[in-house]
Amino acid sequence: MILRLANLTLLVLFPIAWFAPLLRAGVLPIFGLSEISIVSGLQSLWSSDVALALLVTFLAIFAPYMKVIGIALIQFGQMRRKVLPALEILGKLAMADVFLIALYVVVVKGAGYVTVETGWGLYLFTACILASLVISHLTRRR
Template sequence: MAWLRYLNLSLIVLFPLAWVAPLLRAGLNLPLLGLKEVSVISGLAALVEEDLFLALIVFLFAIVAPAVKVVGMALIQFGRIGDRAKPVFGFLGRLAMADIFLMALYVVIIKGVAMTRVEVGWGLYLFTFCVLASLLVTLMERKRD
């Protein structure tokens, strides 16, 4: 099961990349206007200006929960903390999944408005992969016990 360690460690690099990668491109559906790319970080920066409470929630779900979960699972895998902490890190992984749901909901709502155009960016797929890989690590580690 050494591959689980490598998968989890790769997430330490892939999550920050997913945070700055374009999740989607949105804009008016007019020929000469370009689409604005939105990433987790740019979206978070825009939210801070509009709604600080919502920005804090997104920060916790999209950045803190996945980062703490990945580092915590690495500490468990390398024997730095006990296996009893696994349920805590599994719960943190589920919190990160909520962010993907919200992003998918946002895309569906925006596509329903006639004058807007939304295209999914590669960062949304990368972020989804990271969250699902993180959940897989947790599930496989649980089975190992």
């Protein structure tokens, strides 16, 4: 029961994480910092690089949400457990997004004139992805 509730909670937390500030970035701290969320980043990508926007949209939004819905269907007996390995792959793909964001932070911080601060949304998104991985692992063991 707790595992089901935790998984269903992710259906609410993921959309919050998509709109929460991942980063605050700007040129030199005196010019102020702009907040960047997954959604605002995707909006920028769609106007500049459609292929990358499609990939990031899949990794950041569709993959984790499809996984949570799939796990819920398995937990409530509406889908066969044979699908679990495919759902776990979706979770790993979503984790790749977190690593990419972390890599961007490290690269940009080394640039010198750019200020980057992590926002609470990065931690929420990471926690959602990790919770989803744990929930799918525990669901598999049952």
